[in-house]
Amino acid sequence: MAENLPEISSEPIVAGVTAHSNFLVSTGATGTKFLSELRDNKKIMGIKCPKCSKVYVPPRTHCPTCFARMSEWVELSGKGSLSSYTVVRYKEPYMPKEPPYAYGVIQMDGADTGMAHILGEVDLDKIKVGMRLEPVFKEQREGSILDIDYFKPSS
Amino acid sequence: MTAEQKKEEQPEFIQFRYPREVPYEHALGYQSKFANALKQGRIIATKCPVCGRCTIPPRIVCPFHHVKQTEWVDQGQRGRLISAFKINFPMFNSRTGELQNWENPIIAVELEGGARMDGWCAETDPSKLKTGMLLEAVWRPEEERQGRADDILHWKPVEE
Amino acid sequence: MAERIAIVGVGQTHHKSKRPDVTTAEMIAESVERCLEDAGLQMKDVDHLVGGSFEVADGYHCPDKWIIPELGAVGKAGLELQNVGTTGGVLAVASFNIAATGLFDTVLCYSWQKMDEAAGAFGRGGGGANEYWTGQFPMSPITNFARRTYAYMDRSGCTEEHIAMVRVKQDQCALKNPYAQLRLGLTVEQVMSDVLLAWPIRRLHMCPTTAGAAAFIVCPEERAKKVTDKPVWVEDWFTCHQGGALTMAEDPTSSTLRHACEVVYKRQNIKNPVKEIQAWEVYEPASPAELRWMEEVGICEDYTAWKLFEQDKVGIDKEVPFNPSGGVTATNPIGATPVVRLVEAALQVRGDAGEHQIPGKIERALATGYGGQGENVIMLLRKTL
Numbered sequence: 001m002a003e004n005l006p007e008i009s010s011e012p013i014v015a016g017v018t019a020h021s022n023f024l025v026s027t028g029a030t031g032t033k034f035l036s037e038l039r040d041n042k043k044i045m046g047i048k049c050p051k052c053s054k055v056y057v058p059p060r061t062h063c064p065t066c067f068a069r070m071s072e073w074v075e076l077s078g079k080g081s082l083s084s085y086t087v088v089r090y091k092e093p094y095m096p097k098e099p100p101y102a103y104g105v106i107q108m109d110g111a112d113t114g115m116a117h118i119l120g121e122v123d124l125d126k127i128k129v130g131m132r133l134e135p136v137f138k139e140q141r142e143g144s145i146l147d148i149d150y151f152k153p154s155s
Numbered sequence: 156m157t158a159e160q161k162k163e164e165q166p167e168f169i170q171f172r173y174p175r176e177v178p179y180e181h182a183l184g185y186q187s188k189f190a191n192a193l194k195q196g197r198i199i200a201t202k203c204p205v206c207g208r209c210t211i212p213p214r215i216v217c218p219f220h221h222v223k224q225t226e227w228v229d230q231g232q233r234g235r236l237i238s239a240f241k242i243n244f245p246m247f248n249s250r251t252g253e254l255q256n257w258e259n260p261i262i263a264v265e266l267e268g269g270a271r272m273d274g275w276c277a278e279t280d281p282s283k284l285k286t287g288m289l290l291e292a293v294w295r296p297e298e299e300r301q302g303r304a305d306d307i308l309h310w311k312p313v314e315e
Numbered sequence: 316m317a318e319r320i321a322i323v324g325v326g327q328t329h330h331k332s333k334r335p336d337v338t339t340a341e342m343i344a345e346s347v348e349r350c351l352e353d354a355g356l357q358m359k360d361v362d363h364l365v366g367g368s369f370e371v372a373d374g375y376h377c378p379d380k381w382i383i384p385e386l387g388a389v390g391k392a393g394l395e396l397q398n399v400g401t402t403g404g405v406l407a408v409a410s411f412n413i414a415a416t417g418l419f420d421t422v423l424c425y426s427w428q429k430m431d432e433a434a435g436a437f438g439r440g441g442g443g444a445n446e447y448w449t450g451q452f453p454m455s456p457i458t459n460f461a462r463r464t465y466a467y468m469d470r471s472g473c474t475e476e477h478i479a480m481v482r483v484k485q486d487q488c489a490l491k492n493p494y495a496q497l498r499l500g501l502t503v504e505q506v507m508s509d510v511l512l513a514w515p516i517r518r519l520h521m522c523p524t525t526a527g528a529a530a531f532i533v534c535p536e537e538r539a540k541k542v543t544d545k546p547v548w549v550e551d552w553f554t555c556h557q558g559g560a561l562t563m564a565e566d567p568t569s570s571t572l573r574h575a576c577e578v579v580y581k582r583q584n585i586k587n588p589v590k591e592i593q594a595w596e597v598y599e600p601a602s603p604a605e606l607r608w609m610e611e612v613g614i615c616e617d618y619t620a621w622k623l624f625e626q627d628k629v630g631i632d633k634e635v636p637f638n639p640s641g642g643v644t645a646t647n648p649i650g651a652t653p654v655v656r657l658v659e660a661a662l663q664v665r666g667d668a669g670e671h672q673i674p675g676k677i678e679r680a681l682a683t684g685y686g687g688q689g690e691n692v693i694m695l696l697r698k699t700l
Contacts, residue, residue, distance in 0.1 A: 008188055008191050008192045008195065008197070008199065008227075009187075009188070009191045010187060010188045010191070011187060011191060012182065012183065012184065012187045013182075013183045013186075013187040013190050013191070013302055014180050014181065014182050014183070015180070015181050015183055015190075015303075016178065016179070016180055017178075017179045017180075017181060018176055018177065018178045018179070019175075019176070019177045019178075019179060020174075020175075020176055020247075021174070021175050021177070021374060022172055022173075022174040022175075023172065023173060023175075023373075023374030023432055023433060024170050024171070024172050024431065024432040024433075025170060025171055025172070025173065025338075025374075025432060026168065026170050026334065026335045026336075026337065026338055026339070026429070026431070026432060027168070027169045027170065027171075027338060028168065028335075028336055028337040028338040028341050029166070029168065029336050029337070030338075030341070031169065031338060032166075032167055032168050032169045035169050036167065036169065060340075060384065060385055061337075061338075061340075061341045061344065061385065062341070062344050062385050062386065062387055063387055064383075064384035064385070064387055064389050065387060065389065066387055067344075067357070067358040067386060067387025067388070068387070069348075094173075094175070143169045144171065166336075168335035168336055170335055170432075173374075237466075237567055238462045238463075238465055238466045238469075238567050239462070239465060240458055240461035240462045240465055240513045240514065240516075241461075241513060241514055242457075242458060242461075242512070242513045243510075243511045243512055243513055243514070244457075244512050244513075246455065246458075261454075261458060261462075263462070263567065281514055286466075286469055
């Protein structure tokens with residue numbers, strides 16, 4: 001059948017495909033408590049393990065060490081110390097701020113875990129590990145971790 | 156029950172969405188030849204030297220006999236209906252990324268050359284489709300072909 | 316020589332269409348809490364974890380980074396696997412393999428899917444063996460089973476009324492299972508007048524979208540006997556994957572189930588499966604699939620399963636106790652679905668299934684996972700060694 005038909009090219013083809021997604025994320029009862037306190041009362045809440053007494057912020061439902069269910073909420077001042085940071089200078093889709101911006105881990109007073117967030121009102125060249133920080137909340141809050149606009153150096 | 160009352164009775168659970176679009180580039184590799192043939196209005200398939208089975212999409216190795224398939228065989232323009240279904244709800248079109256209704260039933264066709272492939276049927280009434288009926292490929296105009304499965308617009312029933 | 320292995324504990328969530336009250340990780344923890352309680356163990360006793368879901372429908376990358384801390388399992392050996400519909404089956408088989416090495420004492424397998432979060436996940440319109448080729452057709456499990464069922468009805472003489480009977484049987488079973496999602500009290504007439512998705516598949520024929528998780532613990536023989544006095548022995552297991560079955564296979568109604576069962580039956584010297592296996596939890600993504608699967612596992616001759624429904628022979632306390640839990644058309648947390656089959660089969664062997672317990676002694680139970688266009692995973696359980 002194929003004998004007298006013209007030659008077909010084997011030239012490689014690369015096909016473009018775009019994947020579309022629109023996932024919903026449930027924050028659950030624990031996450032909702034944390035986020036609604038941010039939104040409604042500008043409060044940062046931690047959660048305490050009944051077995052090992054560690055305080056987690058942001059909260060989770062089970063202690064990562066004990067697998068105990070946690071339900072004791074602890075109100076934190078929001079103040080803390082910077083334990084690590086970097087300055088983001090490249091651009092990617094879906095970033096929370098326009099680069100360059102600083103992004104750090106904040107060891108909050110009264111908590112046993114660090115929380116990652118953005119640093120603001122700070123000279124990017126003068127950030128130091130150990131510096132004291134406090135949260136700045138957005139005016140319009142919607143129940144998101146970005147209701148905290150950024151952490152700024154404490155006076 | 157009013158919406159206001161309902162809100163009081165049900166605890167709040169915060170949920171959020173994050174829409175994303177992610178572009179990929181897939182290399183067609185050995186199948187490039189098959190896609191190039193579609194642009195010419197031809198359907199070709201690889202043939203297993205052991206069982207003689209022709210496969211679409213074409214593969215380097217016969218999935219059943221694990222031997223290299225170097226022979227390409229022209230499959231002709233006609234085939235027989237194996238199975239069919241019609242979709243009665245909107246589904247995504249991967250060409251546009253949009254939800255759409257699908258008028259034409261999706262069918263599997265066994266080609267003259269022996270390979271089997273998926274396609275759309277020109278006959279939109281599923282009750283008129285019979286297993287084994289003869290079909291012929293109807294192509295997009297040459298300038299619209301992209302080396303994709305939908306270069307074949309649909310398969311049209313042929314009188315015997 | 317491999318260790319003999321047994322399931323010593325099982326757990327699952329109450330499956331629902333929506334779970335806004337928990338995150339994915341918290342939902343998994345719920346099933347793991349129940350599983351540990353069932354086994355009488357604590358997380359500190361577990362020394363290997365295997366977990367996963369159908370990741371594309373989850374929207375999370377590397378979810379174990381988030382889940383392992385929620386399970387209080389930081390620092391333990393662990394694997395994360397995914398294989399679309401058979402994910403749960405692949406997880407189970409990996410757990411069996413790990414336990415059978417004897418290198419680990421207590422292997423925890425966790426699986427989940429939170430379909431309430433996955434809207435739009437299939438915008439790519441794919442669902443075939445080849446992204447570029449079959450990915451261009453609007454394929455889904457619905458269209459896949461519409462095509463299979465069309466061919467099955469064409470060849471067997473089975474009618475729409477028969478596949479409606481299958482759906483009603485599944486619902487009657489689910490009504491007795493408190494963990495099942497859809498418990499509707501259906502009639503044949505209701506099923507036959509339901510919304511048509513792709514002929515002959517109606518909405519009620521398809522597996523629902525479910526938020527749920529399931530877990531089990533498997534141990535080598537010596538440890539299993541210490542943990543529980545009701546071990547469920549895993550007699551054999553086998554995976555068989557095949558892509559593009561629809562256009563490639565000689566028979567568009569068939570899957571790899573027949574071949575996979577033949578391998579396992581031969582190895583375990585099972586001559587008459589319908590007599591030697593007393594409980595079946597076979598993954599049916601659409602109600603009519605149950606008919607072909609009954610034939611492929613060896614319960615009846617090809618194209619005759621629908622007659623068993625016509626004669627009212629299928630049900631929890633009937634001749635063929637097929638999918639006593641209500642099956643996948645009642646409950647489908649995709650990545651966890653094969654593990655739910657295994658959990659249900661293990662409960663049947665133990666005699667702990669409650670209201671949907673099959674009467675009489677269950678010596679053997681067969682659970683399967685199904686995926687894509689004909690992939691199967693076989694898990695054969697046994698009461699005595």
